[in-house]
Amino acid sequence: WCSFDESGKRTCFTGDCGGQLQCAGASGAPPATLVEFTLDSLVDYYDVSLVDGYNMCVSIVSSGGSRPNCKQISCLSDLNKHCPNGLQVRRNGHVVACKSACLAFNTPKYCCTGAYGSPQTCKPSSYAKVFKAYCPTAYSYAYDDPTSTFTCGGADYLISFCETLKQKTEMIGGVMERLLF
Numbered sequence: 001w002c003s004f005d006e007s008g009k010r011t012c013f014t015g016d017c018g019g020q021l022q023c024a025g026a027s028g029a030p031p032a033t034l035v036e037f038t039l040d041s042l043v044d045y046y047d048v049s050l051v052d053g054y055n056m057c058v059s060i061v062s063s064g065g066s067r068p069n070c071k072q073i074s075c076l077s078d079l080n081k082h083c084p085n086g087l088q089v090r091r092n093g094h095v096v097a098c099k100s101a102c103l104a105f106n107t108p109k110y111c112c113t114g115a116y117g118s119p120q121t122c123k124p125s126s127y128a129k130v131f132k133a134y135c136p137t138a139y140s141y142a143y144d145d146p147t148s149t150f151t152c153g154g155a156d157y158l159i160s161f162c163e164t165l166k167q168k169t170e171m172i173g174g175v176m177e178r179l180l181f
Contacts, residue, residue, distance in 0.1 A: 014097035049139040065155030075135035101127040112142035
């Protein structure tokens with residue numbers, strides 16, 4: 001859902017980086033599916049996050065890691081097709097992204113702030129539960145650490161983005177083929 005002008009400047013309906021092709025370390029404008037890494041420690045921490053919403057599917061596959069629990073994680077479901085009405089971002093009659101409940105409603109309960117600013121008080125909303133049902137290894141709300149943070153050491157990572165079911169199938173098949181052969 002991006003377009004480029006003659007000078008190379010782009011505009012995207014979602015995930016835009018101020019008209020630039022690369023975000024230069026910043027996140028694109030939400031709603032956007034995020035891939036997050038912490039690489040400056042003894043182990044790598046990584047996740048797929050829907051806390052800023054969803055705009056496309058993604059997969060992270062590790063290879064060559066030194067920890068036995070290096071895990072492939074992904075959000076391969078098209079949440080745009082299953083996005084609750086109050087969270088939908090529509091352009092030209094199509095759902096192009098799915099806002100997080102925090103972005104859509106901006107309340108402490110959905111944003112895990114104020115009285116809801118701890119793991120004890122911030123629980124997954126019905127919206128976060130929809131995200132988690134379709135993408136079980138992705139962060140669905142701010143304190144979703146136990147099921148959504150993964151570690152690995154000394155690995156290489158393949159990050160793949162996809163748009164359609166056919167592309168998802170080809171991506172998974174291609175990744176598996178590279179890993180198995």
